[in-house]
Amino acid sequence: MSAETRASAAERSSRRRERILDAAAHVFSRAGYRDAAVDDIAREAATSKGGIYFHFPTKESIFIELIRATAERLVAKVEREVAQESDPVLQADAAIRTVLRTFAGHRSMARLLLVDALGAGRPFRSELLRLHERFAELIAGYLDRAVADGVIAPLDTRVAGRAWFGAIHEVVLGWLVADRPPPLESAYPALRLLLLRSVGVPEERLAELPER
Amino acid sequence: MSAETRASAAERSSRRRERILDAAAHVFSRAGYRDAAVDDIAREAATSKGGIYFHFPTKESIFIELIRATAERLVAKVEREVAQESDPVLQADAAIRTVLRTFAGHRSMARLLLVDALGAGRPFRSELLRLHERFAELIAGYLDRAVADGVIAPLDTRVAGRAWFGAIHEVVLGWLVADRPPPLESAYPALRLLLLRSVGVPEERLAELPER
Amino acid sequence: MSAETRASAAERSSRRRERILDAAAHVFSRAGYRDAAVDDIAREAATSKGGIYFHFPTKESIFIELIRATAERLVAKVEREVAQESDPVLQADAAIRTVLRTFAGHRSMARLLLVDALGAGRPFRSELLRLHERFAELIAGYLDRAVADGVIAPLDTRVAGRAWFGAIHEVVLGWLVADRPPPLESAYPALRLLLLRSVGVPEERLAELPER
């Protein structure tokens, strides 16, 4: 009843919330949005259905919050990694690498974002659209800068951003859905070469890319 | 007369089947697999629920047949168009162009294949995987030939096939989900430049590409 | 079109009818009345659903006709066998024996009559009741005669008829439902002893019963 007690109650509550989100991520990416029952989430979160509905108004809201938070985290990570580089080509490379590595390390999150969200029904499409848009623009931004710096010739960076995201998406998808896929990172060298070349990065720059 | 009568009965039956598939394509792409009720399909096909179940054993089977047939048609179309060209670069270009144009002309089919199938649940994933694989390999095949002909330098054509498909996929997706999108073909010039460049087609070849 | 042709048409028709009844007997006794689909019967009779509905107005009517015909045949057979004997005790014995043997030789018919008809729903109950009644009375009749002849002391032959039929029924049932039952006839000696004793047939008469 003291301030402390109340604080720890709030903490407990938010920890439970977190636990629900984690459970939901697993369940959604395992079964798909529609086939995931709130009961399943409750079980995996070691809570009750009622407990979930205390923290979230609807099943949909859990899903949306999950997508948003996941995307947020991924974008932040990419921006952090990109900020470490100053050369535009290396920045683009860092973006590609970060996305690939992050997905590789979080299969269920990848599934959620790339596989599940698409087919989950009309209400989610716009949410997901925003996500794709965001990544495409993130990339387009780096490319714009590369153009501005004269590293590459001018081009339609909107389409390029989309295309890059799509290419990465598809490679990750193949890895996600395959039975026993090779490590996702093994596609990295070929993919970055492809993408950087696609926007006209000169061959001599490609030759001197670091290994990673 | 009997032969004729029987023929027309069979014909009527198969036309009804077709009508059901058409209706299903609409409904699925409008509402998503799970949210599409068999009742809706029946209504749109001007049939009864039972009528549908005479022609198809399950809702799932309708969906799968739809995906397969659609993919089949698209692949056939691409191969037909590609066969018209003899130069490997122009062949690859024809493939890109055909896919883009076909999707542009069949929004609901595109939605079905690219948006809906992914999230429709576990049973469809493998089916869809095969579809993606198929397109990726189709492209990889053209690239292999281009390499063999010495038009482009050797590269990982598997990854490139996937990446191309992904890039096209994403561009189409953006168009599909957008509210009032510009014509899909308007992205074609930028996209083909990007893709052809990505595999190292020399700039002088890119410069002399026909307009279309 | 001649008389002959018409005759053979009628013949073909009635043969088809028979084939449907046979098929129905199999299907009903295999799956139960409710779980037997008219389609199943049609398939087993190598006909179409429409074909069945030409010969029978409803599924129910097939079942009822089947029960009636089967019962008819069994009763006739019993009466025929009983008529071969003149001694009342031997007559009763013959009745028991005939029922047991007939069921033993026609498992699916037995299933139909004893297992299926009961649970097939309200409309059949009365039909089945009549069947049980009939057998019980058949037996009661023989017992009445035995009483009249002074072979056994007077008793409630109605109840005895029912009890006999029930006893036989149950023994057959155990055989019907068992996995790999011994031949039904192996229960015959013990059962006839039991039944004959139950109505007071003197031990010396029981001792001199023929083997069969």
Place this chain on the structure above:
Amino acid sequence: MSAETRASAAERSSRRRERILDAAAHVFSRAGYRDAAVDDIAREAATSKGGIYFHFPTKESIFIELIRATAERLVAKVEREVAQESDPVLQADAAIRTVLRTFAGHRSMARLLLVDALGAGRPFRSELLRLHERFAELIAGYLDRAVADGVIAPLDTRVAGRAWFGAIHEVVLGWLVADRPPPLESAYPALRLLLLRSVGVPEERLAELPER
């Protein structure tokens, strides 16, 4: 208060479960297993369909639990009554009497066990088989003891157990299915005489049986 509250919640839940079982017994015995709709049960139990499915996983499970519980209760009752007697003949008599009386007092339970369960389809047959078996063996056990005590001569008690159960079953059945049947107990004197005689209980013992 919390302990109390929790207790009463569990109690309420189990009372609802009971109410569902009761309702199911009525509906099943009125309409038959297949024709009984879960909706009907819900209505009669003053619950919702979902409420039923909270307590039972399937319609089938309700039926099976019902059969088991009913059989259990009946067997227990018989054993209790039999235990009151020490003489084997009187024990057998008590068993007959108890079954007859119990059924007489619980028509819907009798219908469920004797009429409905048989035709309810393959899955229930084995369950029901076990029930019949159980009663037959119960009786066989009493007869075995009577033989051991020298009250009756040795005989095939397995077959006798079955036959007794069948005889009782049939008498009850006639009563169940008849329109306006006489009280079931009115058949008791004749039936017990018949059954006891069938296993060779001496006439002088039969003469001195109590009235009840």
Place this chain on the structure above:
DNA sequence: AATGAATGAGGCTTCATTCAT
């Protein structure tokens, strides 16, 4: 805050019956 029981709309599928050919 949490629980778990309850609700009821809605989904997929089955199937007896009808009917045009």
Place this chain on the structure above:
DNA sequence: GATGAATGAAGCCTCATTCAT
């Protein structure tokens, strides 16, 4: 007479959401 396509009424079950405790 026969066929097979079509109909539509149920049926069982699922599950997001609500709510008393």
